Amino acid sequence: MMNLEALQEKQKRMAKLVVVPPSGKGYLPKDEDIIFSLDIQYVGEDAYVAVDIQSYAGRKWGVYAAQTKAGMEYIPRYFCFREGPPLAKTIRKVIELSTMQPSLLIVDGHGIAHPRKFGVASWLGVELAIPSIGVAKRTLLPYETSPALFRGSSSPISLDDERVGSVLRTQDYVKPVFVSTGHQISLENTEAIILKLSSKYRVSEPIRRADHIARVYAKGETDRRAIFLGTLEE
DNA sequence: GCGACAG
DNA sequence: ATCTTGTCGC
Ligand SMILES: [Mg+2]
Numbered sequence: 001m002m003n004l005e006a007l008q009e010k011q012k013r014m015a016k017l018v019v020v021p022p023s024g025k026g027y028l029p030k031d032e033d034i035i036f037s038l039d040i041q042y043v044g045e046d047a048y049v050a051v052d053i054q055s056y057a058g059r060k061w062g063v064y065a066a067q068t069k070a071g072m073e074y075i076p077r078y079f080c081f082r083e084g085p086p087l088a089k090t091i092r093k094v095i096e097l098s099t100m101q102p103s104l105l106i107v108d109g110h111g112i113a114h115p116r117k118f119g120v121a122s123w124l125g126v127e128l129a130i131p132s133i134g135v136a137k138r139t140l141l142p143y144e145t146s147p148a149l150f151r152g153s154s155s156p157i158s159l160d161d162e163r164v165g166s167v168l169r170t171q172d173y174v175k176p177v178f179v180s181t182g183h184q185i186s187l188e189n190t191e192a193i194i195l196k197l198s199s200k201y202r203v204s205e206p207i208r209r210a211d212h213i214a215r216v217y218a219k220g221e222t223d224r225r226a227i228f229l230g231t232l233e234e
Numbered sequence: 235g236c237g238a239c240a241g
Numbered sequence: 242a243t244c245t246t247g248t249c250g251c
Contacts, residue, residue: 041242042242042243
C-alpha cells in the first residue's frame with residue numbers, strides 16, 4: 001500500500017494549479033480542434049489504454065492503443081494516481097507518433113467534482129498543460145436535485161457551497177452522467193461539449209470507441225479500426 | 235469506530 | 242475495473 005497522507009497533500013498542492021474559468025472564458029472549441037478521449041481496461045496491474053482521436057466537428061482520425069502499467073492500486077479519491085500516469089504516458093506517445101496535438105482531453109472519471117477538487121481529469125490536464133474534461137458514470141459527491149428527464153437537462157453538484165460539477169442527462173429518460181471541469185475549461189462549455197458528443201447513447205461516442213478498443217486489446221485481440229502500439233517501457 | 239467510495 | 246448467463250430490444 002502507499003502513504004495516503006502524502007498523496008493527499010500532493011493532491012492539495014496540485015489542485016492549486018488547476019484553472020477553472022468562469023462561464024464564457026477558458027477553452028472554446030473550434031471545428032478543426034483535436035479531441036483525445038481516453039479509457040483504460042485492466043488485467044491485474046496491466047493497463048490497456050485507448051486514445052480516440054476526432055475533431056470537434058466530428059471528423060474521426062482513428063484510435064490508438066498501448067499497454068502499460070497502472071500507477072498504483074485503486075483507492076477511491078486517489079484514482080488519479082492509478083489512471084493518470086498510464087494515460088499521460090500513452091498520450092505523449094500518441095502525440096509523438098501521430099503528429100496530432102490535442103486541444104482537449106476527455107477523461108472517464110471526475111475533474112474537480114472531487115472531495116479535494118482533484119480528480120483524474122484535473123491531474124491529467126495539469127500534468128500535460130492541456131484543457132480537460134471529466135465525465136463519470138457515478139458521482140463521488142452528494143447532490144440535492146436531479147435534472148429533468150430530458151436530454152440536455154442538468155443540475156448542480158456543489159462542494160462547500162461552491163459549484164464544482166453538473167449532473168447531466170445526455171438521453172431522454174436515461175440515467176445521467178456526472179461532468180466537471182478538469183482544467184482550463186468552464187463547466188458551461190464542458191456540459192455543452194459532452195452533450196454534443198453524446199448524440200446516441202448515455203456515454204459519449206468517442207469514450208465508447210476508446211472503451212471498446214481498450215477492451216478488445218485487453219483480451220489479446222485486435223481491430224482494424226485501431227493502431228496498436230504494443231508495450232510502453234520505462 | 236463503521237461504512238461508503240470515480241475506474 | 243473484473244467476475245459471469247441469461248435476457249430484452251433494436
Ligand atoms: Mg474507464
